[in-house]
Amino acid sequence: MTTLQPDQASALGLTRPTSRYGEDSETIDGTLIDDPSQRAPLVLNHDSFHDVTNTICGWIENKTPVWWTPAFLLSANIAGLGTVMILYLIITGVGVWGLMNPVAWGWAIVNFVWWVGIGHAGTLISAILCLLKQRWRTSINRFAEAMTIFAVICAGTFPGIHVGRVWMAWMLFPIPNSNAIWPNFKSPLLWDVFAVGTYFTVSLLFWYMGMIPDLATLRDRAVARMGKMTTVGPPRLPGMPFLDFATIKLPIATMGAYFYGFLSMGWRFSHRHWVNYEKAYLLLAGISTPLVLSVHSVVSFDFAVSILPGWHTTIFPPYFVAGAIFSGFAMVLTLLIPARALYPGMKDFVTARTIENMCKIITLTGSMVGFAYIMEFFIAWYGANDFESQTFIRRAFGPYWWAYFAMFFCNVISPQVFWFKWCRTNIAFIFFISIVVNIGMWFERFVIVSTLSSDFLPGSWGYYSPTAVDILTFVGSLGIFMTLFLLFCRFLPMLAISEVKNVMPIADPHAYDDHGHEPGLNGHGSNGVNGTNGTNGTSGGGH
């Protein structure tokens, strides 16, 4: 019988990290202070910059965690399955999906809208919360931005393959061609190409730029270990010596020095550089803020600009944006909670308060989405348009009633549990709700797209049933997402190292003014550093 070492136990999520801030049912790790005169600490148990660097870089530099390889193999296989489905679609045609008349937009568009929506949390956290000076965002922004990029990659796949003749997909873009034709700039579908394309590019630039200093940190640490050989291969299992042949020695540190060195662009932490960098980052956050709000608005134009009952409504843009933020935060929580349990020390950065703040945003946006659902019904009645009201009655009580009620339950009712403190501080429960919300948001997109099944003429009504290829392509996209995400966790800094350091009390130059000694990490803002060591955590929820 072996006993677990404390750090192993906390790595497995079996214990709460011991915190010097005291541990009780009220404040969990000491960060859930309700007293407004006290600011909750943002970083626990890390006194120096060196500790922070060691913890965050350690996740990359230490041995691959035992769970990582099986998880990676599983998701890579699922991604492979999805790729095979896409290949099958390309060589056979879109008929392999359940598409028919009148539902000519099926799961491909449902998945597209769902994934783009998920992709909203990253830039929201990095841009809007940056402008609002929500300092707790520093521990989750890199993570959420990575999630955004991978979600938009998954999203972009679907319209690409949905066009049917994939080899003609370039016609989406205004490229000079021998047919001498240009795309129709009056079409929301073209606006969408620009909106999603811009969003992906800007998110990627934002993510990369934020990562340059952290890549330089990894570079410098790799340079210090250059030349050291590392054994790579399957773990040594008892009774399986034959696996040893597969182990090789590689100069991982040298490879890392070149890899991170190339990507970090020779960043040398010069303050003359920081000045340009900080200004550029702030302005990028500024222009990304309207961008986040515009992307899903433009996606909603794909529907709202049409004349179909159930789609032709002005509420769509705000409703889509609220839903996007809602689903994005849920997906961040779905990924963050296991990562927080699996990576030792992550709980010191992603504190109970951070998670609680995210729960509040979920409740806020979930309520906005719920309001939109109810408003849609009200307007369908108040507008006195027969087609509109019939569509809504059929949406809730017609053949797709199960999708509507799944959506309503998951998106409107389930997030209301976070009004109770127990619910937003119980990690396992939050994880459960985050998955419920993800499912609910998928159903929302499904409900909107399946409105196609009943338009003006009852004679042409139909019922859309997915085929196995539909389902497996969607599952495959989850695999692609997880594969990319696991690679990110293994090889890139999961937390923004320099930003986390910057919200620590020791980062403030004025903290050293009077006494000349380093201030301790103080959780109770009344002494130590005034006003720099905490966050106004509750305003993030915007109640």
Next chain:
Amino acid sequence: MSDHSTPKAPREPETWGIMAEFAHPGAISKAAEVMRDKGFTKWDCYAPIPVHGLDEAMGLKQSKITWVMGGMCLAGFSTAVLMQWWMSAVDYQIVAGGKPLAAWEQFLPIMFELSVLFSAFGAVFGMLILNLLPRWHHPLFTKERFLRVSDDRFVIAVEAIDPLFDEAETRELLASIGGTNIELVED
């Protein structure tokens, strides 16, 4: 096989400058103020974080990145206007929904998107160009101590090309304002 030509004699290392370590953000801010007031120009602070207020302490001007981004934003906007107008009202006229060919309202979403896209490129690449990056080699990288800046050290380095630079005097000055582990950097 022809003989290899005789290898060139290795270049004599030249003095690039002097670097000194400081303990914490407060110390480097105070030291930077002294350096600024002495009138040094070719010098820099290196810190793992953008230390708050260090730009004033160093006497740095506002970043020019705003101009780069503003220019790129206008460029993106103009590109969107011209592209959409020329493509849909001049070169390939599509009448859709009975709307005028060059109605500006329908061009708005792409005008916005391209303005943002161009400014984002301006932000990232403008930042790199203003910082003269990428530059993968730098004399400071040869110093083992300097590599710790990316972790938790604070460094001030004065370049030899600074008119006020004098090896002994600068060394003394850096020591007097709290610099430790003062080292000569050679290129």
